[in-house]
Amino acid sequence: MEFLSQPWPWWVAGIFAGLTVPVLLLLGNKHFGISANLRHACAACFPANIKFFQYDWKKEAWNLFFVGGLVVGAFIASTVLADPNPIQVAPALAADLAENGITRADGLVPADLFSWNELLSLRGFIMIVIGGFLVGFGTRYAGGCTSGHAIMGLSNLQLPSLVATIFFMIGGFIMTNLILPYILAL
Amino acid sequence: MANTASTIEKEAANNTDYEVRSLDTMCLNESEVAHPWWHNLKFSLVGIVFGIALVKGEVISWYRIQEMFRLESFHMYGVIGTAVMVGVISVFLIKKLKARTIYGEEINFTPKRFNKGQIIGGTIFGLGWAMTGACPGPLFALVGTGALVFLVAILSAIAGTWVYGYFRERLP
Numbered sequence: 001m002e003f004l005s006q007p008w009p010w011w012v013a014g015i016f017a018g019l020t021v022p023v024l025l026l027l028g029n030k031h032f033g034i035s036a037n038l039r040h041a042c043a044a045c046f047p048a049n050i051k052f053f054q055y056d057w058k059k060e061a062w063n064l065f066f067v068g069g070l071v072v073g074a075f076i077a078s079t080v081l082a083d084p085n086p087i088q089v090a091p092a093l094a095a096d097l098a099e100n101g102i103t104r105a106d107g108l109v110p111a112d113l114f115s116w117n118e119l120l121s122l123r124g125f126i127m128i129v130i131g132g133f134l135v136g137f138g139t140r141y142a143g144g145c146t147s148g149h150a151i152m153g154l155s156n157l158q159l160p161s162l163v164a165t166i167f168f169m170i171g172g173f174i175m176t177n178l179i180l181p182y183i184l185a186l
Numbered sequence: 187m188a189n190t191a192s193t194i195e196k197e198a199a200n201n202t203d204y205e206v207r208s209l210d211t212m213c214l215n216e217s218e219v220a221h222p223w224w225h226n227l228k229f230s231l232v233g234i235v236f237g238i239a240l241v242k243g244e245v246i247s248w249y250r251i252q253e254m255f256r257l258e259s260f261h262m263y264g265v266i267g268t269a270v271m272v273g274v275i276s277v278f279l280i281k282k283l284k285a286r287t288i289y290g291e292e293i294n295f296t297p298k299r300f301n302k303g304q305i306i307g308g309t310i311f312g313l314g315w316a317m318t319g320a321c322p323g324p325l326f327a328l329v330g331t332g333a334l335v336f337l338v339a340i341l342s343a344i345a346g347t348w349v350y351g352y353f354r355e356r357l358p
Binding site: 004007008010011012013014015016017018019020021022023024025026027028029030031034035037038039041042046048050051052053061062063065066067068069070071072073074075076077078081083087089090092093105107108109110113114115116118119126127128129130131132133134135136137138139140141142143145146147149150151152153154155156157158159160161163164165166167168169170171172173174175176177179180183 | 254265
């Protein structure tokens, strides 16, 4: 139990994430890809005569069940298997964050950035609402996210998925190093 | 060359069922066998294990994502690298052994096509990933850990997907 509740080393988490690919294939010829669920949500709730959302989303219900399980798994991991110790943060990152008043590190995400109160501030609104929007718009435009392209696509040696993954990283490097410092200073 | 590609894309864009989905999602493979709904619960079980791994591996941590993009930690590179290696070997074995599903159905793979979306959309996603510190899987997992404010991020992501669908035909 103690081994389980400690933060898992990268290779353990990686093996579990990687095994999701063959398990889904063997259980029903399903291709790992989580962002598709955002599209299914559009197709189910507001298709609005947009061709892109005119398909039988119920045939993809397995993916919604998968995400439901994902939420339950996260709940179990953060309750039954919760780690009592505070999260480790790289000193340089902690120092940069402290300069912008982000000092609380009592959860997996900084509570000084992601909370209902922060949502009402300009900084929190940009991080949560604009950030979320870019994730949804970008993944669909790219045709997949970290699971669909970086894990499933690369597992199947798809060159377009490698291109997508490289540009995911480029976008992340640009945001973190060139833009985020200005947002955090707001 | 570019002409052919755009013709394919146009054809694909006109086909609202099979082709568009092969371009945009990875999950067009439908089981031919009709199952009662509760058969889908096995996918929930896989989701539970994946969710536990995401949280315990701290993949859903905003700090780990920042450290990855600031090159301050190997952790995320290790997670993704291991996952890809395990995935590559598994897919290779499934193809090599012509493995079938537990229902005896064939397992098939759809090749992905190049389009500008992988570059433009990929970069846009990367920007958002570094802000929220979460790609779609972790967005859902964070809600599971009780960080309910990420429900707003999910709604925003659904809105982003919808706006993409709305402007799809007019985008490069």
